[in-house]
Amino acid sequence: MQLMPLRKWVAMGLLLVLTPAIAHGSPAVEPSIPLLERSWEELNRSLNALDRLLPADPSLPANEINIVPAIPATLLDANRNNGTTALSLKEALIIGFNQNPNLQTQRLAVAATLDNLQVQLGSYWPRILAAAGAGYSQFNQGFDVPAGTTLFPTNSVFYVPTGAQATLSEGQRNLEAGLELNYALIDFARTPAVQAARARLQQARQNYANSQRELQLRISEAYYELQRSDQLVRIRDADLRNDLVVLKDVLALKQAGLVPRLDLLRRQSIEATAQELLVQALADRAVARRKLAVVLNLAPELTPVAADPIQLQPRWPFNLETSLLEAYRDNPELEALLATREALLRDRDQSAAQLLPKLSFNASGGAGSQQTSQFNVSGNCCGTTVIPSLNNNYNNWSLGLSFRWLLFDAGSTAAQVRLLGRQAEIQGQLLVAQRNDIRLRLETAFFNHEASLAKLVSARRAVAASLEGFRDAKLRYQTGLANEVTLSLTQDQLVRDLVRRLDATIDVNISYAKLLRELLPVSRDPAEVITPQLSIKP
Numbered sequence: 066m067q068l069m070p071l072r073k074w075v076a077m078g079l080l081l082v083l084t085p086a087i088a089h090g091s092p093a094v095e096p097s098i099p100l101l102e103r104s105w106e107e108l109n110r111s112l113n114a115l116d117r118l119l120p121a122d123p124s125l126p127a128n129e130i131n132i133v134p135a136i137p138a139t140l141l142d143a144n145r146n147n148g149t150t151a152l153s154l155k156e157a158l159i160i161g162f163n164q165n166p167n168l169q170t171q172r173l174a175v176a177a178t179l180d181n182l183q184v185q186l187g188s189y190w191p192r193i194l195a196a197a198g199a200g201y202s203q204f205n206q207g208f209d210v211p212a213g214t215t216l217f218p219t220n221s222v223f224y225v226p227t228g229a230q231a232t233l234s235e236g237q238r239n240l241e242a243g244l245e246l247n248y249a250l251i252d253f254a255r256t257p258a259v260q261a262a263r264a265r266l267q268q269a270r271q272n273y274a275n276s277q278r279e280l281q282l283r284i285s286e287a288y289y290e291l292q293r294s295d296q297l298v299r300i301r302d303a304d305l306r307n308d309l310v311v312l313k314d315v316l317a318l319k320q321a322g323l324v325p326r327l328d329l330l331r332r333q334s335i336e337a338t339a340q341e342l343l344v345q346a347l348a349d350r351a352v353a354r355r356k357l358a359v360v361l362n363l364a365p366e367l368t369p370v371a372a373d374p375i376q377l378q379p380r381w382p383f384n385l386e387t388s389l390l391e392a393y394r395d396n397p398e399l400e401a402l403l404a405t406r407e408a409l410l411r412d413r414d415q416s417a418a419q420l421l422p423k424l425s426f427n428a429s430g431g432a433g434s435q436q437t438s439q440f441n442v443s444g445n446c447c448g449t450t451v452i453p454s455l456n457n458n459y460n461n462w463s464l465g466l467s468f469r470w471l472l473f474d475a476g477s478t479a480a481q482v483r484l485l486g487r488q489a490e491i492q493g494q495l496l497v498a499q500r501n502d503i504r505l506r507l508e509t510a511f512f513n514h515e516a517s518l519a520k521l522v523s524a525r526r527a528v529a530a531s532l533e534g535f536r537d538a539k540l541r542y543q544t545g546l547a548n549e550v551t552l553s554l555t556q557d558q559l560v561r562d563l564v565r566r567l568d569a570t571i572d573v574n575i576s577y578a579k580l581l582r583e584l585l586p587v588s589r590d591p592a593e594v595i596t597p598q599l600s601i602k603p
Contacts (some may be wrong), residue, residue, distance in 0.1 A: 091247040120497040143351035151372035154288050157439055158597035161284045166279055171273040172591040178269040182262040188255045191248035203236040234441035243431020250426050254418035261411035264404045270589040271401035285578040286356040291371045293571045294350035301343040304560045308336040344377050348390040378577040385511050387416050392583040406492035413480045413485035419478050422470040430462035510579035517572040524566035
């Protein structure tokens with residue numbers, strides 16, 4: 066597609082060099098006919114060499130230039146409005162705030178850090194444990210006394226005659242329960258741990274707020290780009306329709322012998338270029354729809370379309386200095402870095418507290434019972450000594466203090482303290498860098514916003530002039546006072562001016578959205594309902 070413009074420029078350049086000399090008849094520079102022929106031959110060789118840079122397609126028919134190919138059906142299907150969902154920008158923002166997975170992740174992160182804070186706050190309270198148990202055990206035993214052996218005196222209740230045998234089964238039932246209390250009376254690491262958890266909760270809330278700003282900008286940019294692609298398809302479609310009308314007229318004139326074949330070929334090339342631009346515009350619109358659907362996390366079968374007409378955002382209400390001051394004030398990006406630095410410093414204090422003594426109080430108490438039963442007594446001894454059932458009840462309690470003090474750990478705790486201090490210093494440097502990034506983003510958006518507004522004024526003037534010129538050229542063409550070349554040039558200029566005006570309008574809105582991203586008021590509480598704000602007032 067880039068060969069034809071290059072050929073045109075090479076040919077025009079050669080003519081510009083040769084034509085003045087021929088017209089003025091200067092003998093010093095007047096080219097001879099052989100020299101002119103060699104120049105054209107060299108030009109033809111150069112053009113053929115350029116043509117060979119692209120591989121030939123043997124499948125193309127010989128009369129390819131006379132065939133107007135159809136637009137791919139996949140692009141047409143992707144650009145149809147069947148099954149689409151028309152959304153305004155505010156509706157798109159509401160859906161995105163409720164369904165975007167990145168924002169949902171930030172909400173869960175806030176909830177997780179809140180749970181961690183509750184865990185750390187529990188260290189100020191005693192821990193009370195309850196324990197209970199029950200069990201049953203049984204064992205069987207048997208014994209015999211060898212002949213000639215006598216156990217215990219004959220007048221004892223434990224007397225076992227010689228050669229006696231006996232068996233006995235015993236079962237035990239146990240039931241016990243108790244309470245245990247542990248409380249850290251002195252723990253220097255407890256308070257820094259709670260403070261670090263509070264700082265991380267603040268960090269998560271600030272990240273959630275910053276994610277709202279980023280998400281609104283992403284949705285706004287995707288929506289404005291969809292509006293741009295919609296309008297660009299309309300412009301390219303109207304351009305192609307006009308080209309087809311003129312091509313039909315030129316074809317009829319060619320068949321009547323009123324125009325040369327060159328005019329028809331030139332018009333076919335212009336029409337083919339217009340169709341190429343329309344095909345690309347259709348592809349861009351299909352992609353823009355999917356980008357908006359992805360950022361909104363819509364179901365695959367839903368395709369969003371822009372319901373809002375293109376409306377110009379107002380001029381940014383602040384000057385650059387005021388914008389910078391407002392951007393730095395209560396900025397969630399900066400506040401998140403400050404909270405991260407604070408959390409690391411408190412972690413450092415917690416690690417340092419591991420070297421300090423710790424005093425804890427412990428108390429426990431409990432009660433239990435045990436029942437022993439003996440049964441299945443057989444044999445010729447001990448029957449009168451067996452107790453069928455025996456109950457035993459007991460209780461216990463204890464109080465104590467425990468003292469712990471880390472005396473030596475080969476410097477690992479001190480190294481951990483230094484590590485956390487270095488990480489806190491890193492966050493301080495990141496804070497400075499982030500301030501510079503915010504300033505650069507805001508200044509870039511501010512200057513682009515001013516430039517887009519100025520370009521829009523020029524583009525509007527250009528469109529007005531091009532539109533009048535196209536009307537005149539079209540009227541002259543219809544009355545035979547101008548050829549199709551003049552009409553094509555004025556139409557191309559009108560299309561370029563329309564695209565420039567469209568780009569300037571969308572650029573104004575996008576640059577406004579980027580400025581709004583730096584100053585947009587946002588909530589730090591995930592439980593609050595987010596209300597989209599499309600503009601800002603002084």
